[in-house]
Amino acid sequence: MGRMFKALIIVPILVIRVPAYAEQFEVKNPPSSQSISYQQPQASQDTPLTELLSIPSFRSSEIKQPYSHLAELYEAAPKAQLELEDLAKTIAHKANGSVLSAGLKGQERAQEKVEKELNGDVTRLTDIVRITVETDSLEDLNSAYAQLAASTKTMEVVNRFQTPRPSGYRDVKVLVSLPESQMIAEVQLHLKAISAVKNGKEHTNYEQIQRIEREANLHDRAMSDYEVAKIEKLRRESRALYDNAWQRYLPLSFAV
Template sequence: MNRIFRTFFIFLLLLTTRNAIAVTVDTSAEKPIYDVSHALVNDLDSLFNLASTAGAAPIQYTDNLDQLYERAPLAQNELSRLLNDISQTCHTQVIIPEIKTYQRAQQKIQRKFEGDASYITDIARATLVADDVSTLMRSYHALNQSTEVVQVKNRFAEPKASGYRDVNLLVKLPESEMIVEVQLHLAKIADIKSGPEHQVYQQIQQIEDIAQAEHRPLNDFEMMQIVHLRQSSHKLYHKAWLSYKRQSLAQFDPTHIGDQPQAA
């Protein structure tokens, strides 16, 4: 009986040893897995995670409007140089408008800032227009390195009621030390803003100005008009924004493109 038990035990031992020998251990370094979908999301995530700033509004170095306008040409030239450098590096389009007129600045200060000129920050301003989300984010990082970003309004994360999206920045220039406005646009959205949306904006502004001039709130009919106008704008902006999301997907995985609806 002991002999039979001993033979059975040896058989089990041999079987176990054979299985153990058959198992091989791969000691080579684990190869990183390049997750295409994760790389894709990073561009959009970076944009959505660009937090809008909170707290008190930035103010200029003085509340004297005449002094601000004395320095404005210097600031506009400085801003133009900086953005042209960024444009060449990141392949964006630069738009440098004229300095805001003194009269318009006065109107804005009285209407919006209760007469305090230190709060006006768009006397000198400019726009960078990108063809895709990645380029827009590269432009932001380049601007952040060459200036002091003092305010961020991320309207991609929180679009306007019309569906309009951009990144609106206030930056303090290193030489003139003046705060100026820089808008980061995507091309198709910028085209809508300067075209169909501009007409909608003018109509809405006219409706609101009439109510304000008469010192009354908007009535139901006026509110319905504004809702209808904004809905038409929203459709245009939404379609343009979806095209950029699909464009980002296509850069990494063409199988993601389709007619399936995408989240706004």
């Protein structure tokens, strides 16, 4: 019997739970020349990297704000923002991270989004109250996510470490229902080096791409070959910046 027990190998199994009210979905890149395929590192054991890549993307079947009029939403929003910031500070402290706050979404921009993107439905406006938690290690990012999930009702997760954007950008975006105000809020979980790229050179590239695309849309025309080539060049630069930032967090066996 002793020999049989010695022969057993216990393999740790990572279990990530998805709320029963949620449905998993696949996050896809847009089907165009802008898409790029990223080969994810494959770890053979339970590590911070496998834990991060195992956070599932999902969306609850119904995500709605508790208010149907924009004025009501903005009347309740300041208190909800304070609630979110207090929660984020607690999470960041325990995860060796920091909190970045842009404050409430501007009401003019919110009104525009409701009219042009949400078919007039204010209850679908989920990013008025928002916060960013930034860490500088995979372990701390996992810790921040675990604390957030334990402290709120998680309504949606988009894990862009599993499926990066075409630019190479990676984060975990979470929509939560705050326990006191019951408002839906957006939380972005960042790695410090990737956040620095987003708010630095890559932001300049993004703005240039937006200007080129807006110019074509404004005149209701297809982009010229030069404009397409310019955008592709800017995207390649962005991918290189983001990929270099991501490399610093990978175990040495995965870094290239």
